[in-house]
Amino acid sequence: MKNGTVDLHIKDGRQEAEKVRTPFLEFWRKFKKQRIAMIAAFFIGFLFIVALLGPFIAPYSAVEPDYENILSSPSMQHLAGTDAFGRDIFSRIIEGTRISLFVGLSSVFFSAVLGTILGLVSGYYGGWLDNMIMRICDVLFAFPGILLAIGIIAILGPGLGNVVIAVAIFGIPTFARIVRSSTLSIKETLYVESARSVGASAKRIIFKHIFPSTLSSIIVYFTMRIGTAILTAASLSFLGLGAQPPSPEWGAMLSAGRDFLNTAPHVTFFPGLSIFITVLAFNLLGDGLRDALDPKMKD
Amino acid sequence: MSNRLLEISNLKTYFFVDNQQIPAVNGVDLFINEGETLGIVGESGCGKSVTSLSIMGLLGHTPGKVVDGSIRFKDSDLLTLPEDKMRKIRGNEIAMIFQEPMTSLNPVYKIGQQIGEAVRLHLKYDKKKTREHVINMLKLVGIPRAEEIIDEFPHQLSGGMRQRVMIAMAMSCNPTLLIADEPTTALDVTIQAQILEIMKKVKQEKGTAMMLITHDLGVVAEMCDRIVVMYAGKVVEEADVFELFENPKHPYTKGLLNSVPKLGLKSERLTSIPGNVPTPANMPKGCKFAPRCIEVMEICKTEDPELSQISNGHQCRCFLYEDEFVKEAK
Numbered sequence: 001m002k003n004g005t006v007d008l009h010i011k012d013g014r015q016e017a018e019k020v021r022t023p024f025l026e027f028w029r030k031f032k033k034q035r036i037a038m039i040a041a042f043f044i045g046f047l048f049i050v051a052l053l054g055p056f057i058a059p060y061s062a063v064e065p066d067y068e069n070i071l072s073s074p075s076m077q078h079l080a081g082t083d084a085f086g087r088d089i090f091s092r093i094i095e096g097t098r099i100s101l102f103v104g105l106s107s108v109f110f111s112a113v114l115g116t117i118l119g120l121v122s123g124y125y126g127g128w129l130d131n132m133i134m135r136i137c138d139v140l141f142a143f144p145g146i147l148l149a150i151g152i153i154a155i156l157g158p159g160l161g162n163v164v165i166a167v168a169i170f171g172i173p174t175f176a177r178i179v180r181s182s183t184l185s186i187k188e189t190l191y192v193e194s195a196r197s198v199g200a201s202a203k204r205i206i207f208k209h210i211f212p213s214t215l216s217s218i219i220v221y222f223t224m225r226i227g228t229a230i231l232t233a234a235s236l237s238f239l240g241l242g243a244q245p246p247s248p249e250w251g252a253m254l255s256a257g258r259d260f261l262n263t264a265p266h267v268t269f270f271p272g273l274s275i276f277i278t279v280l281a282f283n284l285l286g287d288g289l290r291d292a293l294d295p296k297m298k299d
Numbered sequence: 300m301s302n303r304l305l306e307i308s309n310l311k312t313y314f315f316v317d318n319q320q321i322p323a324v325n326g327v328d329l330f331i332n333e334g335e336t337l338g339i340v341g342e343s344g345c346g347k348s349v350t351s352l353s354i355m356g357l358l359g360h361t362p363g364k365v366v367d368g369s370i371r372f373k374d375s376d377l378l379t380l381p382e383d384k385m386r387k388i389r390g391n392e393i394a395m396i397f398q399e400p401m402t403s404l405n406p407v408y409k410i411g412q413q414i415g416e417a418v419r420l421h422l423k424y425d426k427k428k429t430r431e432h433v434i435n436m437l438k439l440v441g442i443p444r445a446e447e448i449i450d451e452f453p454h455q456l457s458g459g460m461r462q463r464v465m466i467a468m469a470m471s472c473n474p475t476l477l478i479a480d481e482p483t484t485a486l487d488v489t490i491q492a493q494i495l496e497i498m499k500k501v502k503q504e505k506g507t508a509m510m511l512i513t514h515d516l517g518v519v520a521e522m523c524d525r526i527v528v529m530y531a532g533k534v535v536e537e538a539d540v541f542e543l544f545e546n547p548k549h550p551y552t553k554g555l556l557n558s559v560p561k562l563g564l565k566s567e568r569l570t571s572i573p574g575n576v577p578t579p580a581n582m583p584k585g586c587k588f589a590p591r592c593i594e595v596m597e598i599c600k601t602e603d604p605e606l607s608q609i610s611n612g613h614q615c616r617c618f619l620y621e622d623e624f625v626k627e628a629k
Contacts, residue, residue: 022452023407187360190397191405196357197397198390198417198468208416212407 030292037288040281047278051098060088062095062248071264081266083257089267092248093274099249100278103164103242104230110168112222115175116214120206122176123183134180137173145170146235153241160249163242167229178221182214216293224286227279234275250275303371304476304508305354306330310368312346312353314361322582323349323363325532328606331476336502336509338523338540340516340555344576346532347512351478354510355395356385372476391421394469398481400462404453410437411449414468421472436467439504440497459490463497470501477502478510483518495521516559520544525612528552531577531587534606538613548615550592586618594619 032038050057060066060078066086074081080089122133140148152166186192187210195209234251236242243249245256250271257267312324324346331337339347352358353365356377370377372393377385389395394417397403404413414436415429424432430449437445440463453461462482469477479498483491495518502509511522519526519540526543528536528551536549547553554572574591577583583590589599598618606616 190399190403193357194395194397194403194465194468195405195416196389197355197395198472199386199388199420200390200416201386209405213405 034288040284058091058094060091062092080270096248103233104226107164107167108225111171115172119176119179123180140173158241220290227282302333306371314363338519338526341529345529390417393476394474396479440467535616
């Protein structure tokens with residue numbers, strides 16, 4: 001009889017072990033229910049493939065002028081028409097994808113890394129360190145985002161690399177604040193206390209116990225931020241502070257096309273549309289991630 | 300007298316809130332011998348938990364601060380020990396079990412990783428050895444199918460199981476002192492008994508001394524060798540477990556014992572101690588218990604009694620027994 005019960009236990013255990021709900025599986029289960037976010041995710045995945053393959057799938061060169069075909073309307077040869085130098089806009093958009101995604105991802109990555117470290121340190125230690133970091137963030141917040149970026153570019157000089165730095169810098173304070181606020185609540189939890197009671201060091205507690213729990217808000221904001229970063233980078237290029245003319249950056253293309261807005265609207269329409277859809281996709285994905293990662297949202 | 304493991308003398312831990320000094324622990328003296336179980340009993344807010352946090356040096360993230368006294372553990376004073384030395388003691392020499400098993404495990408790590416943390420920090424075992432050790436610890440605290448539980452997440456376990464995991468975690472480095480802060484309060488009564496049984500078993504097997512903080516006198520009677528009764532940040536009575544239950548002296552201890560229902564006795568209503576614990580911010584001037592005491596005298600309202608010995612090992616802080624106190628030979 002006793003043996004029988006023991007066996008049953010083991011059997012139950014195996015069945016349970018097969019469907020262990022790891023936090024990731026739990027997230028996936030919630031995420032895949034959200035149609036729009038899934039579509040956005042697929043679209044972003046598609047963008048990445050386009051960005052990687054860029055020159056190989058573009059039907060024409062992105063920089064070679066073709067004076068036979070100046071400002072021609074969309075047709076079967078040129079799906080999105082050509083610009084003032086006869087360059088195929090569709091090909092330029094494809095090659096520009098790489099630039100926009102690179103700028104968006106790298107600048108947000110830098111702000112996320114720096115902002116997270118600052119937020120963790122500031123939230124965990126508190127005191128004067130916290131005060132100092134948060135006041136610096138307040139100062140950065142006081143500038144309108146784009147103005148700050150323009151200011152930074154004015155110091156560093158125009159160019160895509162500097163755009164990345166500028167966009168990264170003005171993303172830092174938001175990350176720092178988000179991470180700091182979750183750190184403040186997590187450091188009071190009993191499991192942090194119990195980690196301390198087994199002799200874990202401050203560094204260990206911050207990075208192994210507090211950081212993983214802040215990760216979900218970081219991921220959500222990271223995704224949403226990429227959209228904004230792409231938009232800001234495009235605006236800076238539009239103003240002539242970022243990518244310089246021959247480059248097929250979307251913002252620079254908009255800028256080059258604005259002289260022909262009346263006669264050849266397709267020159268600005270398609271790059272504009274690309275920016276719009278890309279930013280929208282990142283925002284929708286961010287929304288979906290938030291709903292899936294927020295423990296308060298019950299399905 | 301057997302070997303003193305921990306000796307706290309005149310510990311004062313104050314909280315500094317809004318420019319006010321709030322004495323949470325106000326001159327506590329107590330000691331624990333090797334392998335002994337000391338129960339600390341008292342109402343909520345009497346300074347039991349703050350005492351244990353002071354021992355562990357975990358007040359850093361509260362507004363609390365130890366302002367006076369000493370805590371001797373083995374050969375060192377824990378209050379003056381630098382943080383890196385203190386870290387080696389935490390978990391390794393003194394371990395702690397918390398009240399809330401539901402929230403004291405980090406939800407993002409598997410059971411094995413959490414127990415293993417202390418093992419790898421202090422015993423410096425490699426991955427494989429840590430895993431074996433953790434499985435053995437889980438088996439020791441009576442967790443069935445330990446090999447599978449080790450890879451599960453805290454949310455997959457029940458409260459009782461989690462508390463077992465916490466015990467396994469606390470005991471994993473063979474500490475010489477285990478501080479258990481109300482380890483069974485959050486659990487079902489049936490589970491409580493099991494957990495206490497496990498703690499007893501583990502303690503016997505490893506010869507660990509234990510400081511059991513609780514307000515449950517039943518738990519105390521079951522587990523402890525000696526009891527310290529605390530009231531408003533002070534020790535009001537200290538005695539052997541049998542002595543205390545047989546012959547309680549302090550009116551507060553009597554009140555506590557009377558407020559426990561007794562089987563078989565067909566008594567009227569359950570007695571209770573009138574009033575509430577005075578808030579630390581506005582303590583009465585004399586004896587802290589005077590406003591609630593049924594045997595209160597004039598002197599109690601103006602003067603605070605000293606903790607004095609009544610018989611061997613039995614101390615009490617009350618003017619009622621002034622004649623009985625064993626005069627200290629000086």
